[in-house]
Amino acid sequence: MGDSAADDSKIPITVDFSGGLEILFSNQRHYALSLPAADKDGSPSTIKSLVGYLLKELIKDPRQDLFVLDGHIRPGILVLINNADWELEGEEDYELQAGDNIFFVSTLHGG
Amino acid sequence: MASLHANGTLGGGDDSQNQHDSNLDNGTSRRLTDEEFDRYSRQMIVPGMGKEGQLRLINGRILIIGAGGLGCPAAQYIAGAGVGTIGIIDGDVVELSNLHRQVGHSTSRIGMKKVDSLITHLRDLNPLPTYIPHPFPLTPQNAASILSAYDVILDCTDNPATRYLISDVCVLLGKPLVSAASVRTSGQLIVLNCPPAPQGVLADGPHPPCYRCCFKNPPPPHAAPSCGEAGILGPVVGLMGLAQAGEAIKILASALHLPTHTGEANLRQPTLLIYSYDLAGAVGPYTFRALRMAGRKKTCFACGEGSEGRLTLEGIKDGTPDYEVFCGLNATPKGGGLSPQERITAGAYRAARERGELEGHLLVDTREREHFSLGRIEGAVNVPFGGLLMKAAAIKREGGRGAEILPGVGVGAEAAIFVVCRRGLDSQEVVEKFKELGLDNGGKRRIMDIVGGMKAWKDEVDPSFPFV
Numbered sequence: 176m177g178d179s180a181a182d183d184s185k186i187p188i189t190v191d192f193s194g195g196l197e198i199l200f201s202n203q204r205h206y207a208l209s210l211p212a213a214d215k216d217g218s219p220s221t222i223k224s225l226v227g228y229l230l231k232e233l234i235k236d237p238r239q240d241l242f243v244l245d246g247h248i249r250p251g252i253l254v255l256i257n258n259a260d261w262e263l264e265g266e267e268d269y270e271l272q273a274g275d276n277i278f279f280v281s282t283l284h285g286g
Numbered sequence: 287m288a289s290l291h292a293n294g295t296l297g298g299g300d301d302s303q304n305q306h307d308s309n310l311d312n313g314t315s316r317r318l319t320d321e322e323f324d325r326y327s328r329q330m331i332v333p334g335m336g337k338e339g340q341l342r343l344i345n346g347r348i349l350i351i352g353a354g355g356l357g358c359p360a361a362q363y364i365a366g367a368g369v370g371t372i373g374i375i376d377g378d379v380v381e382l383s384n385l386h387r388q389v390g391h392s393t394s395r396i397g398m399k400k401v402d403s404l405i406t407h408l409r410d411l412n413p414l415p416t417y418i419p420h421p422f423p424l425t426p427q428n429a430a431s432i433l434s435a436y437d438v439i440l441d442c443t444d445n446p447a448t449r450y451l452i453s454d455v456c457v458l459l460g461k462p463l464v465s466a467a468s469v470r471t472s473g474q475l476i477v478l479n480c481p482p483a484p485q486g487v488l489a490d491g492p493h494p495p496c497y498r499c500c501f502k503n504p505p506p507p508h509a510a511p512s513c514g515e516a517g518i519l520g521p522v523v524g525l526m527g528l529a530q531a532g533e534a535i536k537i538l539a540s541a542l543h544l545p546t547h548t549g550e551a552n553l554r555q556p557t558l559l560i561y562s563y564d565l566a567g568a569v570g571p572y573t574f575r576a577l578r579m580a581g582r583k584k585t586c587f588a589c590g591e592g593s594e595g596r597l598t599l600e601g602i603k604d605g606t607p608d609y610e611v612f613c614g615l616n617a618t619p620k621g622g623g624l625s626p627q628e629r630i631t632a633g634a635y636r637a638a639r640e641r642g643e644l645e646g647h648l649l650v651d652t653r654e655r656e657h658f659s660l661g662r663i664e665g666a667v668n669v670p671f672g673g674l675l676m677k678a679a680a681i682k683r684e685g686g687r688g689a690e691i692l693p694g695v696g697v698g699a700e701a702a703i704f705v706v707c708r709r710g711l712d713s714q715e716v717v718e719k720f721k722e723l724g725l726d727n728g729g730k731r732r733i734m735d736i737v738g739g740m741k742a743w744k745d746e747v748d749p750s751f752p753f754v
């Protein structure tokens with residue numbers, strides 16, 4: 176907590192991947208990240224900003240299309256904000272808060 | 287201890303079997319037989335179950351759709367618990383590669399219908415329930431008549447099209463649905479439509495979600511690997527199947543399958559359980575996660591506002607919605623699809639070839655390699671759809687040449703391109719992609735979709751074609 180207060184320009188969050196998405200992110204399921212608190216235009220960082228950051232900084236696999244299609248999270252991926260469906264929280268435009276956990280889950284169909 | 291009862295009289299079993307059609311109140315006051323009492327005593331003394339809960343199980347009817355990695359463990363525990371009527375539907379036969387996870391089958395029953403194999407196992411475990419075999423696949427045509435005879439439905443299937451079909455029919459019939467899935471080292475579980483609320487009703491909510499409320503669109507086909515492609519660990523899928531049995535038993539024993547008139551009172555927070563297993567690490571803090579999902583959505587195709595007008599049992603039987611199209615064509619072609627000049631029927635394509643009008647053309651077949659290997663139109667080259675989409679995106683992103691997407695075969699830059707797929711959907715999207723990549727040379731080069739794909743080729747041109 177003290178750390179985030181010390182640097183207001185950054186937001187500490189955690190990001191998790193499951194359902195196979197971790198393969199796109201170096202097979203690592205859990206990340207602790209420090210994101211800019213605001214976008215270039217000065218507006219607060221949102222889920223959309225986070226997705227841009229993930230594409231730019233974190234995704235190692237060339238198959239980005241398995242994560243983002245036409246500029247949006249692809250169909251078949253659930254986004255959970257602090258363990259709740261992002262539709263309960265405002266989807267892409269949700270403004271990130273310090274300590275948030277964002278969880279990306281690919282829905283499965285095997286059995 | 288179990289051996290004391292294994293040879294006990296079966297006389298009481300007939301009583302319980304005859305009561306499965308009775309409604310909830312009937313039958314929960316009868317006496318248990320001696321065998322029932324012994325067999326179920328350990329679960330009856332669990333607080334909340336009791337004799338009444340046990341009799342609800344005995345009077346209950348559960349349908350297990352899929353007798354595989356989820357269905358086997360689910361069926362074992364549901365049978366063990368004494369659910370009175372257990373239906374199992376699956377068209378497959380037992381294969382050796384199933385047995386590491388589908389532990390209700392056995393090596394000696396390889397080649398047997400999975401439904402018969404699993405029921406053989408279950409009867410030995412508990413002879414009291416009535417087992418109903420449905421040894422064929424679930425289809426839009428048979429789904430409603432089969433599901434309507436049960437109280438709780440378990441989705442233990444392995445593909446998105448069947449998952450959407452099952453959920454839609456459950457919404458229309460008012461059945462709770464326990465849905466699970468597992469691939470590789472991950473598992474998911476969610477209870478849907480429970481307690482059931484009438485289709486399209488939003489007032490006095492919140493009401494429980496259906497599968498479409500939670501998962502509005504299926505993933506692109508190339509992003510949804512099957513267990514056969516991606517692999518699967520037995521305990522991971524098994525755990526999900528066991529959890530399904532647990533939820534189904536809870537629903538019956540607590541009578542949650544009965545429609546409620548006070549939606550809010552009974553609606554529990556819809557929860558998606560995620561199991562992430564890690565072969566390389568011990569149990570960690572992220573192994574199990576319980577995620578809060580939203581309730582029924584106003585905009586849901588199946589259960590939302592006005593859904594009665596677009597989703598009906600009759601419509602499903604007649605092919606509306608088309609579940610294969612829905613799950614194969616998630617990324618609809620932009621710009622309203624192709625013009626008539628960009629499409630050719632299989633018959634017309636063949637005729638033009640025979641007239642020698644298509645000298646030097648390129649025929650791209652976008653089916654999966656396995657399908658292509660079973661049969662192809664002479665001269666076709668295989669570029670599977672998933673890889674093609676990815677490559678197209680990579681070329682756009684990295685500014686490569688559009689022609690890089692074509693297979694390295696000797697065709698001129700002016701040669702017409704024809705695209706064929708399995709049923710004629712992917713091919714339309716591929717024609718769009720080729721144009722986006724500039725392969726049409728500003729309209730100078732013909733790029734055409736063969737309408738209806740290899741299915742149409744079989745129907746219109748070559749009845750002996752091995753279409754799979």
Ligand SMILES: [Zn+2]
Binds near residue numbers: 495497
């Ligand atoms: Zn719905």
